[in-house]
Amino acid sequence: MLIFSLLFAHSPQPLKRLGLSYVLFGILCGTALGWFAKDRQLKFSKGILLSSVLIVCAGGFHIGWVSYQQFKTVRAEQLQKDPKQLAMLNMMEKMADETTAEELRERRREMQPQFPDYLAFRVSGLGKWSSPWPLTFWIGELLLASILAAWVVFRTADQEIKADQEIKTDQEIENDRSLNHNEKQVS
Numbered sequence: 001m002l003i004f005s006l007l008f009a010h011s012p013q014p015l016k017r018l019g020l021s022y023v024l025f026g027i028l029c030g031t032a033l034g035w036f037a038k039d040r041q042l043k044f045s046k047g048i049l050l051s052s053v054l055i056v057c058a059g060g061f062h063i064g065w066v067s068y069q070q071f072k073t074v075r076a077e078q079l080q081k082d083p084k085q086l087a088m089l090n091m092m093e094k095m096a097d098e099t100t101a102e103e104l105r106e107r108r109r110e111m112q113p114q115f116p117d118y119l120a121f122r123v124s125g126l127g128k129w130s131s132p133w134p135l136t137f138w139i140g141e142l143l144l145a146s147i148l149a150a151w152v153v154f155r156t157a158d159q160e161i162k163a164d165q166e167i168k169t170d171q172e173i174e175n176d177r178s179l180n181h182n183e184k185q186v187s
Helices: 002-009 020-039 046-081 084-095 098-111 115-122 133-186
Strands: none
Touching: 002 020, 002 046, 020 046, 020 133, 046 098, 046 115, 046 133, 115 133
8 A cells, every 4th residue: 555655646746636546546455455355365344344444544644745745845945946035024024914924924834834734735726725624625535535445345355255155055056966966866
């Protein structure tokens, strides 16, 4: 999952669409976890589902954190190109009234973003969202990815259980035929 999360975090911008990247990540992780469970011949259980959800949430968090670090690096490079901008902003903030100072603080957060600022930037294409909505949206994406992964794991395990039941049914039919054949020979 670490490899998948790194691939998704470093993917080109068109693949980092809101919701879509986490949906794809959840399906891909669910497929991989289902294959792993099938390969290890693990029986379906609530533990496997819970593990899937936790692993995908951790991977999704990793995607968000790596993407934030990339965002922060880009902003730091922009700030290095014009270091006077931050110094001027600091000086203006000290002299400004409260409403202007708040606007200047917002500009500072744009130059030196924190994780909540990155989340707000992610959803800025949908409009200006105040805290806690960008975080809520991101948590929703993580939950959606986890639910999709758990569903894929369940479907994989469900198919395996059905295949096992069909094999058992075929074996029972064969055993019944053998018993009938043996009873006819005894008679």
